[in-house]
Amino acid sequence: MNNEQITAELKKLLGNDRVSDDEKVILECSKDYIGFRIFERGAGKHFAPKAACVVSPRSAEEASAALRFFNANKIDVVPKTGGSSVTLGVEPIEGGVILDGSAMNGIVDFNETDMWVTARAGTPLEYLENYLNKRGYTTGHFPQSLPMAHVGGLLATRSIGQFSTLYGGIEDLVVGLEAVLADGEIIKIKNSPRRSVGPDLRQIFIGSEGTLGFITEATLKIFRYSPETRWMRAYGVKGMRNGLAALREITVGGYRPAVVRLHDPTETERDLGNLAPEGYCILILIAEGPSAVAAAIGKGVEEILKNYETVDLGEKPVLHWLEHRNDVCATLDKYKYYKLGAIADTCEISAPWSKIADIYEAVTERMPREVESLASIAGHSSHSYVQGTNIYFTFGAMADKDKPECAREIYMNIIRVIMEETLARGGSIAHHHGSGKYRTRWMPEEHGSSYGLLYRIKRALDPNGIFNKGVILADKE
Amino acid sequence: MKIVVCFKVVPDFEQVLKSDWENFSSESDLNCAKRIINCFDETALELALRIKDDVEKDGGFAECTALTFAGELKNVFSSALFAAGFDRVELIKDEGTCAFNSLSAAKNLAGRIKEISPDLVLTGKQAGYADGGVVPFYIAERLKLRAIGEAFDAGFAEGVFFADIREPTGGIRRCRIDEPAVVSVGTGQIAGLRITTLKKRLATVGKNIDIFSGATACKTNSFSEIKFEYKENRRECKMLSEISEFTEILKGSIKR
Numbered sequence: 001m002n003n004e005q006i007t008a009e010l011k012k013l014l015g016n017d018r019v020s021d022d023e024k025v026i027l028e029c030s031k032d033y034i035g036f037r038i039f040e041r042g043a044g045k046h047f048a049p050k051a052a053c054v055v056s057p058r059s060a061e062e063a064s065a066a067l068r069f070f071n072a073n074k075i076d077v078v079p080k081t082g083g084s085s086v087t088l089g090v091e092p093i094e095g096g097v098i099l100d101g102s103a104m105n106g107i108v109d110f111n112e113t114d115m116w117v118t119a120r121a122g123t124p125l126e127y128l129e130n131y132l133n134k135r136g137y138t139t140g141h142f143p144q145s146l147p148m149a150h151v152g153g154l155l156a157t158r159s160i161g162q163f164s165t166l167y168g169g170i171e172d173l174v175v176g177l178e179a180v181l182a183d184g185e186i187i188k189i190k191n192s193p194r195r196s197v198g199p200d201l202r203q204i205f206i207g208s209e210g211t212l213g214f215i216t217e218a219t220l221k222i223f224r225y226s227p228e229t230r231w232m233r234a235y236g237v238k239g240m241r242n243g244l245a246a247l248r249e250i251t252v253g254g255y256r257p258a259v260v261r262l263h264d265p266t267e268t269e270r271d272l273g274n275l276a277p278e279g280y281c282i283l284i285l286i287a288e289g290p291s292a293v294a295a296a297i298g299k300g301v302e303e304i305l306k307n308y309e310t311v312d313l314g315e316k317p318v319l320h321w322l323e324h325r326n327d328v329c330a331t332l333d334k335y336k337y338y339k340l341g342a343i344a345d346t347c348e349i350s351a352p353w354s355k356i357a358d359i360y361e362a363v364t365e366r367m368p369r370e371v372e373s374l375a376s377i378a379g380h381s382s383h384s385y386v387q388g389t390n391i392y393f394t395f396g397a398m399a400d401k402d403k404p405e406c407a408r409e410i411y412m413n414i415i416r417v418i419m420e421e422t423l424a425r426g427g428s429i430a431h432h433h434g435s436g437k438y439r440t441r442w443m444p445e446e447h448g449s450s451y452g453l454l455y456r457i458k459r460a461l462d463p464n465g466i467f468n469k470g471v472i473l474a475d476k477e
Numbered sequence: 478m479k480i481v482v483c484f485k486v487v488p489d490f491e492q493v494l495k496s497d498w499e500n501f502s503s504e505s506d507l508n509c510a511k512r513i514i515n516c517f518d519e520t521a522l523e524l525a526l527r528i529k530d531d532v533e534k535d536g537g538f539a540e541c542t543a544l545t546f547a548g549e550l551k552n553v554f555s556s557a558l559f560a561a562g563f564d565r566v567e568l569i570k571d572e573g574t575c576a577f578n579s580l581s582a583a584k585n586l587a588g589r590i591k592e593i594s595p596d597l598v599l600t601g602k603q604a605g606y607a608d609g610g611v612v613p614f615y616i617a618e619r620l621k622l623r624a625i626g627e628a629f630d631a632g633f634a635e636g637v638f639f640a641d642i643r644e645p646t647g648g649i650r651r652c653r654i655d656e657p658a659v660v661s662v663g664t665g666q667i668a669g670l671r672i673t674t675l676k677k678r679l680a681t682v683g684k685n686i687d688i689f690s691g692a693t694a695c696k697t698n699s700f701s702e703i704k705f706e707y708k709e710n711r712r713e714c715k716m717l718s719e720i721s722e723f724t725e726i727l728k729g730s731i732k733r
């Protein structure tokens with residue numbers, strides 16, 4: 001079927017207003033925020049493959065009808081909701097279809113007794129959070145992309161928020177969900193506080209990045225919202241290795257601040273004002289919950305930090321971070337770095353405590369040697385667990401503004417160094433952005449002997465392979 | 478040929494807490510805000526380097542000095558300036574609390590500029606909110622040099638410097654600069670100071686900034702007379718291409 005036929009058939013099936021083959025709409029829906037694509041768009045170039053059309057169902061039933069059609073005709077489909085992907089995850093397959101869930105939005109159920117809220121896949125997280133805040137609740141989920149991301153995408157990418165050390169990632173927050181399979185079957189996984197009835201089927205879809213089904217609705221936990229009882233403090237901590245050891249002691253010691261962020265000396269000097277002495281990191285901490293709990297966490301953490309060459313910087317740097325933490329979202333389409341001839345982005349990995357400092361040092365030492373046009377490499381830890389933490393590398397490299405087609409190679413060279421060093425030292429190559437299409441080639445090594453199982457699940461749920469080709473799974477097994 | 482650029486590292490005013498704006502005073506602690514080279518100064522710094530490139534392409538020689546008054550200059554800025562191509566980076570230490578005193582800043586900067594005796598002085602038009610944009614003119618006055626305001630571009634062509642300026646009436650004009658002058662740079666055509674590779678910046682280790690003592694301590698702070706008001710993005714240094722009316726004017730009149 002050619003593009004025109006696909007579009008015409010879909011219009012017949014769902015109505016003209018549900019299908020668009022307008023070039024502008026297709027371009028907008030194909031926009032991924034991976035660093036090299038932003039650079040290319042800065043130069044006015046759109047190298048993403050071109051979809052035949054964008055389909056915007058209003059209900060699970062409409063999504064089901066569309067998927068039955070795609071499946072019967074073996075048409076490639078890429079789901080999308082908020083479009084804040086940074087992994088090429090929302091880029092279409094040439095001649096395929098974008099299944100845009102953003103028209104399926106709104107809150108379906110708000111349940112204060114059972115402490116959950118059910119929202120449709122296209123509900124913007126910021127809308128949901130504001131809705132809950134007004135009623136004294138929160139999702140506890142604050143990714144930096146809060147102003148951009150939607151419920152469906154958050155589940156699909158296994159996303160995480162800045163307050164995760166207390167609330168966990170999205171996988172800890174989903175109570176139940178609804179999804180449509182490749183053959184159009186609508187399945188609902190019911191809401192339950194916990195159950196022992198076989199494997200947890202929610203987890204098939206959480207983190208599946210649109211390869212196994214189209215998520216249409218989710219029920220999320222809610223928590224009482226009391227920002228006024230927060231304990232907040234910032235510290236200067238000498239050196240990254242020492243800082244990571246301090247983070248370990250905080251989490252292993254049984255403390256659960258909501259926010260635990262350790263910015264390395266480069267980020268501290270470059271981005272965080274005139275606060276810490278040279279060579280120091282900045283550690284940002286927030287504990288929340290009932291005031292006695294928040295205060296007790298604060299007291300315990302203060303005691304621990306006395307053993308780690310720290311300088312108390314007070315509360316103000318935390319207020320500062322809170323106020324400006326998501327500013328970047330408003331600047332993404334302004335091409336600030338392109339104008340300066342630079343590609344800038346981030347890449348997140350995780351590792352056990354015994355390995356994380358080695359990975360951080362290996363990457364930051366190797367990168368300047370290997371990437372000729374590197375302008376900066378730095379990092380921070382922002383999500384900690386009893387077993388380990390993540391590092392969120394932040395990097396920039398120079399690229400020729402007149403040759404935007406070269407940006408990808410420079411970018412992938414940087415990613416390669418991070419992936420190789422992480423794998424070689426026993427870390428995991430994606431902490432929360434997902435694989436997308438750009439990390440797929442390292443997935444076999446990441447998963448080892450369990451990688452084949454992913455193909456088996458894929459074959460069972462999507463035998464025609466219509467969903468999100470090239471994401472997580474390489475084309476050939 | 479010598480070029481001096483006056484610049485200042487300032488808090489990024491877009492990053493100052495809203496609550497700080499509401500109670501702004503000379504005592505306000507802005508230490509949490511990210512430090513940046515003031516955006517007008519960044520444009521002036523980049524213009525100087527482009528002139529240097531042009532002069533050197535012509536077979537000439539240009540020496541660029543980046544000069545700042547008061548405060549500290551962190552390594553992150555000095556290494557970026559050296560790597561970008563500045564031959565010297567100089568800091569005049571503040572002897573008192575002169576940070577917001579335009580006269581004192583001009584006096585100290587002019588003193589050092591006189592010693593260097595450059596062919597061209599570039600400055601950003603305004604360092605911060607407390608600065609009324611008068612420093613470049615005070616400098617010119619003290620040095621008895623011609624002052625050129627509201628430049629958005631500057632360069633070197635056919636053996637002379639030039640500056641393209643915005644007229645108050647909305648037009649634009651090119652000024653030939655055939656004797657030393659002070660050019661105050663406003664919203665520019667370029668995005669900012671060039672980015673350099675980490676390798677280049679690491680290679681500047683060992684290049685030190687030159688530190689001078691300020692000539693006079695200021696007794697009063699003109700700051701107390703200033704009233705502040707916060708407006709988002711007020712100081713965003715826009716690319717000229719984003720400002721449609723200038724684009725139209727430019728299309729018609731500049732052939733470079």
Ligand SMILES: Cc1cc2nc3c(=O)[nH]c(=O)nc-3n(C[C@H](O)[C@H](O)[C@H](O)COP(=O)(O)OP(=O)(O)OC[C@H]3O[C@@H](n4cnc5c(N)ncnc54)[C@H](O)[C@@H]3O)c2cc1C
Nearest residue numbers: 081082083084085089143144145150152153159160210215
């Ligand atoms: C500035 C910025 C900051 C960010 N910060 C964070 C952060 O702090 N934490 C974090 O985890 N991530 C972060 N991200 C990444 C991104 O925001 C997350 O991955 C987010 O979860 C994506 O949600 P979305 O609705 O925008 O999804 P989209 O971009 O629309 O899609 C993302 C992926 O999910 C699939 N998908 C989308 N909707 C569905 C659906 N309904 N059913 C099945 N599959 C679907 C898509 O095919 C794609 O593979 C950031 C991104 C940006 C640009």
